[in-house]
Amino acid sequence: MDEPFPLPPRSLLIAAGATALCCIWALWVRRSTDGGVLRRPRRKRRCSCACVCGGAGTGGGADRDSFAGDGGTAVGHKKATVAEWQAGGSMMEQLVPEITTHALSYLDYTSLCRLSMTNSAMRRAANDDGAWKALYHKDFTVEQDTVNPSNxxxxxxxxxxxxxxxxxxxxxxxxxxxxxxxxxxxxxxxxxxxxxxxxxxxxxxxxxxxxxxxxxxxxxxxxxxxxxxxxxxxxxxxxxxxxxxxxxxxxxxxxxxxxxxxxxxxxxxxxxxxxxxxxxxx
Missing domain, CATH: 3.10.450.50 (Nuclear Transport Factor 2; Chain: A,)
Structure with missing residues (x-):
């Protein structure tokens, strides 16, 4: 039986780049909907029970310690999210420009604009002239392929x-x-x-x-x-x-x-x- 014809390396690179971009986009959507970075830590209700707060004389201090603990957790979540963003930006920078442009061509006008507002790496990718040229040809016409817009x-x-x-x-x-x-x-x-x-x-x-x-x-x-x-x-x-x-x-x-x-x-x-x-x- 004949062996299956292998995919060319260019197709594999494009598929890998598109998959990586989709993962980054999904991460951004999940973080945006969860509101992890924007969520403010909830202040715990002040407790008047001596046994829980460590005695009547230390109730206020215990409450402050409890609040500080929640704040530390929120800061930890924020740091983790920033690290994930940085990792996503690094992945974008490592992609071959042709793959990035091809992957971004699947986004529409609104999505491409939103992507440019996430971080510096995404902004550079979303403002790529080749990506906007591909989007123009997809949404309007390919008759102006020889046009070289000054701006x-x-x-x-x-x-x-x-x-x-x-x-x-x-x-x-x-x-x-x-x-x-x-x-x-x-x-x-x-x-x-x-x-x-x-x-x-x-x-x-x-x-x-x-x-x-x-x-x-x-x-x-x-x-x-x-x-x-x-x-x-x-x-x-x-x-x-x-x-x-x-x-x-x-x-x-x-x-x-x-x-x-x-x-x-x-x-x-x-x-x-x-x-x-x-x-x-x-």
Missing amino acids: GWKAYYAATKAIININAEFYNIIRERSLPAMSRLWLNADYVKCMHGSGELFTGYGAVIDSWALALNWGQGGGQEIDLQIRDVRARILDGMAWVTMTTYIGVDLEAYYVTNIYEFHDGRWYMVHHQSSMMLG
Whole structure:
């Protein structure tokens, strides 16, 4: 009988690294839920019984000794926990960087941020640019593999997440038919442009908002929300500007449109400056 084909050394290293990281993560979760470091020692209730506290004249001293004993136990637990943390940090430092990055790629955005707040070793690992690049490709798109963000992939991930949220807010405004919210979303500038699915082009803030006033009231019929779905969202950010492409489906007949939205960053927030919607043919 043929012998089983052995696993390559690289796969074994990756598996070992992932296992070690999972053990460290489980230890952190257990310590966080148990509250071992944060738990304050309970002060024992003062006892008035002479036989237990060592006599009437020494009751107070005995109580203080009892409290000091509990405090010593708490300090011992804390030292043990710190030692475990240090051991966990040492394990992280000993892992091959490729293994660490691969293991961290299984975490989501929130977990990776929480991991960076544990200790210095975890923070270095969780802030690794390769880990954030892998997370970006997993959550958004692999089309930007050649991008080299000036502030690193962690900042690029956060900016992309923010623009995706702003773009989702734009479509929530359409669903809710809120003209005031639409007015706040657009940049008040003469160069903003909007092309609706009908093919009409509007230029300038006033004309754009007026066009949305008509679009949001068209076929309102009692104020019900507009049936709207967005799919295949792709975002790109560069020097204070972001453009997002997607496909939208509107109404009960799910009419399909190709959409491009462009945003600019001003005074600490993103504003829409361009919207173009084109009906899909066929």
